[in-house]
Amino acid sequence: MTVVTTGDGAAPGTVDGMTQTTTRQAEHTATARASAVEVRGLQVAYGDFEAVRGIDLDVRTGEVFALLGTNGAGKTTTLEVIEGFGTRCGGSVSVLGMDPATQRHALTRRMGIQLQEGGFVDELTVGETLSLWQRLSDRPDRVERLLDRFDLARRRDTPASKLSGGEKRRLDLALAVWGSPELVVLDEPTTGLDPESRRRTWDAIQELQEAGRTVLLTTHYLEEAEALADRVAIMHEGRVAVSGTLAEILATRPAGFSAVLPADAPTDLPRFAGSTEIGGGRLSVRTTELQADLTAFLGWAAGRGVRLSDLRAAPASLADIYHAVRTETGTTAARTGTDTTEVAR
Amino acid sequence: MTTALAGTGPAQKVTALAGTELTLVVRNRTLAVSSVLLPIALGVFWAFSLGHGPEVWPMVVALQVAVTLGMGLYVTGTQTLVARRHARVLQRLRTSGISDGGLLLATLTPALAIALAQLVIFAVIDVVIGDQVPSNWPALVALVLGGIALMVGAALATSVVTPTPERAQITTLPMVFLMLGAAIAMVLIPATGWLQALLLVPGAGVGMLVRLMFGGEVGLGPTLGTIAATASLLVWAAVFIRLAAHRFRWDPRNG
Numbered sequence: 001m002t003v004v005t006t007g008d009g010a011a012p013g014t015v016d017g018m019t020q021t022t023t024r025q026a027e028h029t030a031t032a033r034a035s036a037v038e039v040r041g042l043q044v045a046y047g048d049f050e051a052v053r054g055i056d057l058d059v060r061t062g063e064v065f066a067l068l069g070t071n072g073a074g075k076t077t078t079l080e081v082i083e084g085f086g087t088r089c090g091g092s093v094s095v096l097g098m099d100p101a102t103q104r105h106a107l108t109r110r111m112g113i114q115l116q117e118g119g120f121v122d123e124l125t126v127g128e129t130l131s132l133w134q135r136l137s138d139r140p141d142r143v144e145r146l147l148d149r150f151d152l153a154r155r156r157d158t159p160a161s162k163l164s165g166g167e168k169r170r171l172d173l174a175l176a177v178w179g180s181p182e183l184v185v186l187d188e189p190t191t192g193l194d195p196e197s198r199r200r201t202w203d204a205i206q207e208l209q210e211a212g213r214t215v216l217l218t219t220h221y222l223e224e225a226e227a228l229a230d231r232v233a234i235m236h237e238g239r240v241a242v243s244g245t246l247a248e249i250l251a252t253r254p255a256g257f258s259a260v261l262p263a264d265a266p267t268d269l270p271r272f273a274g275s276t277e278i279g280g281g282r283l284s285v286r287t288t289e290l291q292a293d294l295t296a297f298l299g300w301a302a303g304r305g306v307r308l309s310d311l312r313a314a315p316a317s318l319a320d321i322y323h324a325v326r327t328e329t330g331t332t333a334a335r336t337g338t339d340t341t342e343v344a345r
Numbered sequence: 346m347t348t349a350l351a352g353t354g355p356a357q358k359v360t361a362l363a364g365t366e367l368t369l370v371v372r373n374r375t376l377a378v379s380s381v382l383l384p385i386a387l388g389v390f391w392a393f394s395l396g397h398g399p400e401v402w403p404m405v406v407a408l409q410v411a412v413t414l415g416m417g418l419y420v421t422g423t424q425t426l427v428a429r430r431h432a433r434v435l436q437r438l439r440t441s442g443i444s445d446g447g448l449l450l451a452t453l454t455p456a457l458a459i460a461l462a463q464l465v466i467f468a469v470i471d472v473v474i475g476d477q478v479p480s481n482w483p484a485l486v487a488l489v490l491g492g493i494a495l496m497v498g499a500a501l502a503t504s505v506v507t508p509t510p511e512r513a514q515i516t517t518l519p520m521v522f523l524m525l526g527a528a529i530a531m532v533l534i535p536a537t538g539w540l541q542a543l544l545l546v547p548g549a550g551v552g553m554l555v556r557l558m559f560g561g562e563v564g565l566g567p568t569l570g571t572i573a574a575t576a577s578l579l580v581w582a583a584v585f586i587r588l589a590a591h592r593f594r595w596d597p598r599n600g
Binding site for chain 2: 083085105108109112113115117118119120121122123124128132133135136137138139175176
């Protein structure tokens with residue numbers, strides 16, 4: 001269940017991580033920024049299927065915003081509307097002060113886009129692809145810089161069809177950040193990448209942020225959102241279930257502790273403020289009163305001479321919240337499950 | 346932003362992408378050779394097998410033009426559009442900064458170049474072998490421009506109903522046959538009478554313009570005939586482009 005996240009000094013969720021987030025927030029407020037992306041009541045439907053059911057999003061200038069969610073939650077559909085490629089059937093969308101539905105071409109000057117997959121001409125080499133981009137883009141940049149930045153210099157003369165999945169993804173990202181656009185929209189930038197490539201992509205995203213750019217990304221990976229994002233939104237079934245800074249989101253959820261009890265342990269457990277669950281010999285408690293409940297539990301164990309193994313205590317993690325979002329709306333999922341799958345075919 | 350240095354006007358972008366597309370054709374030896382050799386072989390074959398003479402020659406030329414426009418431009422163009430959409434290349438290039446129209450034009454450039462090259466090859470063969478020279482030059486110009494406009498429109502419209510590049514071989518067949526048939530028919534039918542109504546068929550203008558090009562008789566007379574035949578090509582081109590504009594898909598989802 002819950003895993004203690006200590007180890008890396010600056011891992012979000014630890015004290016260091018919190019301070020970092022707070023400092024960032026302070027800087028944000030200080031510069032009093034407008035929204036780079038403002039979405040209000042966005043609705044998108046494919047036929048009878050409502051892919052996006054009235055969502056609000058605010059991506060502030062200069063921040064990294066992560067859109068989380070399962071497959072089919074509506075993330076890519078939302079991005080497509082923001083990019084100007086998708087058609088909305090309700091709500092308003094403003095990207096860098098423009099409406100992507102009518103000003104898409106003007107927007108491409110200021111917005112870099114990474115699509116979810118493919119799109120390279122197989123026969124063109126990495127170098128040729130970048131050179132072509134240089135002549136098609138309105139933002140000046142150098143082919144050499146991007147080859148070096150994304151470790152593609154060795155593959156310069158390799159046709160796109162011969163690149164590995166990770167190399168393709170890096171070339172993708174290179175095109176998206178070409179000329180360092182004000183806003184970069186990345187659809188699952190690290191899906192299918194090895195840890196080294198993922199690290200490199202994270203560095204590139206952080207670099208963009210340090211340069212004052214705004215980044216909006218979707219991801220399946222919670223640790224990616226934790227490591228990169230100033231703010232996150234979790235989408236589920238076409239709606240935004242939770243959104244805010246990591247600290248804000250984590251604070252809304254109970255923390256938890258768990259331990260494996262010996263088979264002969266007495267059953268007179270103390271009354272906890274939170275909810276208790278026992279499975280496979282492991283006791284798990286989710287509680288808003290972590291200190292009190294944990295004290296009671298440890299007191300109980302000490303008083304009865306119970307030897308606990310694998311004792312863990314942790315604040316709520318993004319993973320907990322993610323799972324909570326999915327299970328809390330489980331009934332809705334069951335009800336609309338059939339039409340969802342039909343459309344997904 | 347200071348983008349002036351990048352030197353990327355709309356025309357330069359189209360040139361850049363069109364140039365890249367042409368490079369790819371040249372690199373693909375098989376395609377390059379076949380698209381040049383095939384028309385030479387066919388052109389020579391028809392010219393010799395069908396014979397000369399004022400009655401037959403316009404038919405030979407109509408056949409040459411219809412095949413060039415139909416196969417060289419329309420089928421190749423449709424295949425290219427669908428293949429580029431299927432591989433998500435169109436979708437990606439839309440994020441680059443080139444306009445939608447420029448993107449389509451550049452994507453169709455190889456097909457246009459192949460068709461024009463084939464027309465030039467046929468012209469040379471016909472001048473060398475044939476015994477008739479076109480006398481109605483406006484009809485020739487209208488033939489080339491109107492024919493290209495119709496084929497580009499038809500390729501855009503056909504790509505809408507073509508889910509995969511392989512399917513293009515089937516989805517393009519009706520239009521190719523229709524145009525070949527109509528073009529040849531317009532050369533052979535009587536100059537007057539209700540059969541002239543065939544001009545309403547897409548691609549029939551090609552045959553009528555070839556007929557007029559060689560000084561052939563049509564009921565409407567050379568000037569009105571040229572205008573009517575050109576209008577037939579352009580109206581159909583407009584119809585196809587309108588259909589495409591409504592339903593064109595840039596990404597491969599849902600076909």
